[in-house]
Amino acid sequence: MLKKLAARLAITCAVAVGLIAGTGSAAFAADTWLILSDIDGRQVGAMQHVDDGDSFRVYDSLKDGYSVEGCLQAYAPRVGWTTVKCKNNDSGAGTYESFGFDVITGVPYRMRLCHALVPCAYQGFNE
Template identity: 35%
Template sequence: MNKTWIARTGLALGAGLALAASIAAPAQAADIEAQLTDAGGNLVAEIIHHDDGDVFSVHDWHPDGHGVRGSLYLVEDGEWIKLRSIYNGLGAGEFKTFQWNVLTGEEYVMEICTVDGANDPEANDCSFQEVTE
């Protein structure tokens, strides 16, 4: 057998296996975040959707005396339906998490807001980001 033929066959077989593996593996979307900044451009709070496990983390980054609330909404016919909300009043540099199974083909929006306590109905400032699977 010709060594060149053997090498080409090995390369073709390896490429075919790599292609089959990439087709069989599910697509993994990148993490998505909504960030809230102050007037000076400093990061105050953020909510991150970690696609691996569909975990949402709600971060408070700024020692300003405000807690933060992260929420997830399903959007149907232009209406936002709140699915989950979590308050993080642990202080700057801390985060809390929640899990929600984000389904392919559905439209979601995540929101991060500063609030004055867990039961504050009116947010001070908010930022939004669409979430897709």
């Protein structure tokens, strides 16, 4: 009885891990978005990873006199999250600044988007 229960639990865990791993696979390669909103729900900025060409766009969405900073971060097991490249959009509301970075398959990445009046937001993705 105990062996059957342990086997069922192991199968259930394996299926769950497979589903989680499958949803983040490269087969679903597409653009990734990160939206940053203030406490009232107004969008103050956005960041986009354009998968075709590995470019990143940092959008300033709100005319408030503050810039938006978007960063690309990579994860290394013994180091943790490190910032690879950043772009500050101080061009004004309704504009975007861009930068390129060759994203490597198998490395966990995340985008970080910050604004002076709003806490930073993060969005992970894999190539």
